[in-house]
Amino acid sequence: MTRTTLLPAMQNAATSDTIAQALSLAIHEHRIAPGTKLGEDELAEIYGVSRTVVRASLQSLSHLKLVDIRRNKGAKVASPSLTEAHEVFEARELLEPRTARSAAKLATPSDIALLERHINEEHTALDAADPGRALYLSGLFHTEIARIANQSTIAGFIETLVARSSLIIALYWRRESALCEKHAHHALVRALADHDEEQAEALMRSHLVDLHSALDLRERNVRAPSLKEALSQ
Amino acid sequence: MTRTTLLPAMQNAATSDTIAQALSLAIHEHRIAPGTKLGEDELAEIYGVSRTVVRASLQSLSHLKLVDIRRNKGAKVASPSLTEAHEVFEARELLEPRTARSAAKLATPSDIALLERHINEEHTALDAADPGRALYLSGLFHTEIARIANQSTIAGFIETLVARSSLIIALYWRRESALCEKHAHHALVRALADHDEEQAEALMRSHLVDLHSALDLRERNVRAPSLKEALSQ
DNA sequence: GAACACATAATTGTATACAATACAAGAAGA
DNA sequence: TCTTCTTGTATTGTATACAATTATGTGTTC
Incomplete structure (x- = not known):
């Protein structure tokens, strides 16, 4: 560990x-x-x-x-622009709910166990005041669901979108606590365990909408790193 | 030219x-x-x-x-496996209809003109007995629609999927004539020109299902290039 | 002090040299 | 004849050298 x-x-x-x-x-x-x-x-x-x-x-x-x-x-x-940020989350909103539905159909007990382990690790990271690691594990949760859905092509897309989301969050994150995710992920795992496809899809969709709206994507509220760096590009 | x-x-x-x-x-x-x-x-x-x-x-x-x-x-x-082939077309069926809908909302007259030019070029290529080029132009038609939808992230995904489709077609194509596409593309352009989002989405979906079913994706019907090559890998 | 020109340093782009690995053919042995 | 080992050749992996470009700093001029 x-x-x-x-x-x-x-x-x-x-x-x-x-x-x-x-x-x-x-x-x-x-x-x-x-x-x-x-x-x-x-x-x-x-x-x-x-x-x-x-x-x-x-x-x-x-x-x-x-x-x-x-x-x-x-x-x-990379530092994604506002446009890119919106695009990434719109793409996720298109891909991931459907993928969660497939995952609900296919999830095995060991898959569920793995997801729960991820949530626990994320928890420990937050307790250890390591928000970066928590964020990484939170992303891993999403890519893991894509993997369970057994569509490696789409899973690959989701993987890149999750990675880019991490950059977007670094630039545009608004809320202080990342804890809001905890319940959403838990509920999702339950839906997957129950093979409740409808619920899994709905939960994933609302979870992503939630994430998207937790970003401060208003024009020009980007935290400029420094004047020099801002002008160098 | x-x-x-x-x-x-x-x-x-x-x-x-x-x-x-x-x-x-x-x-x-x-x-x-x-x-x-x-x-x-x-x-x-x-x-x-x-x-x-x-x-x-x-x-x-x-x-x-x-x-x-x-x-x-x-x-x-690359020579995509049967599984990959299915995945690619399933991903396209997930992404492209929605994208065609967005394109229908945003398409300008000059976009329509460009698409029609592509169809014409495809036609000329077919007349010139250049099916390879016709296939390429047919793919370009799809990526162009993704570009019109103004979602460059998703457009990038579609671009790679179209490219991989070309490999899949090379391996698993069944029908003799590629002309079946002509009408579908024409109808799609008309829907885009009319800003008929519903119709554009439906046409794109059925077009892709049509393409998918035009492949011979039954197990082990892959045309083996040669024994030597088959064993070398 | 600000703006420009030039020289110098630092960094990337590309080619080449060498090392490591895989492939093929042939020799030795049973 | 078949197997196995060996050796040679071809191809890829990595490091390094050099060329091209960009960045930096200094001096000069206004």
Whole structure:
């Protein structure tokens, strides 16, 4: 149950995939903020590999829209615009309710147990004052449901949407407590366990609408990181 | 209206993006079959660049699931399984009808004109006995509708699904004539022009169901390329 | 002090060299 | 003849070197 404290903590072989995963996790957990520059040399030294490998990782993350690469300018952690933020949540509202319905049809007892374990871990993270990790686990809950639905193509889409949601939350989150999710996730698990497809779909839809409306997506209320950074792009 | 005859026909600078685009087009148009090996040296020579650039292109295409990269084994044009084929069309049936509805709300006269031009080009390609190009244009029709709907996130998903559909069609297509599409696309354009959202959504849905059922997705009816190739993987 | 030009440093883009792995063919043995 | 091992070749994985571009800092001018 121990977890990596700093970015890497790679003990031995760092491949392109493991680096991408480590960075993705760090972004998920808000240990790296949107807009942060990701220099190739810097990362290469951290992970003890050459720029070649780092570049592959960054390109991979840029395809997931977690990282923004611009020619001759390097890579930054993406900072989604208001438009993108709306789009991501609208896409989730289109995909996830239907997926939750399928998951309700297919969920096995062991699936349910896994989901409950996720909720518990999320709880522990919140108690440990680790909101970043809680957020990551909360996202994992959604991707796990997509996996249960046994539609790996759609699950892949949802995975990227959840990842991008993490960036959006970092930029536009309004409410102070993330606890509002707890009940929603619990209720969803119950619906899945009962194979109540209708209920699962409805709960997922309202949960997402709730999340969407918990964002401060009014024009220009974006928290500007710094003047210099705002103008550099 | 001239088009590139062979794979590359790059006149000058070949960047990672242009190579990926050229390969993508070639796959779309069925000039490269699923399962074809894409050697790095080979492509590097064709496009007059180093393997570095080629690798970036291939990785990019592998994220779109057009190319299958396996560690130390290299890249091949993907050949989607039956399961994947079903998933792709199910995802399209989930995403595209709703998107067509949005497009019906937003379509401008110039959008309609563009779509009609696409249909005409598709027609010309069919007359010119170029079914590959017709298929590509047919896909472009769908991605164009997604673009009109002004939801670039979902449009991106649809784009990848359309691309993968091209591979699926190459493997599992049953009907002889692709002409069945002509009427469906025409009717859709009319619905979009009339801003008839209900009709657009319904037409898109039935069009996709039609496409899906036009595939021979019965177990094990896959056309095996060759024994050697079948065993090599 | 502000704006510009230029030189220098830092960073990314691309090519190449070398290492590691997989594939194929042939030799040795039963 | 078949199996298994060995060896050679081809291909991919990674590191490094160099080229191209961007960023930075300094001095100059107004």
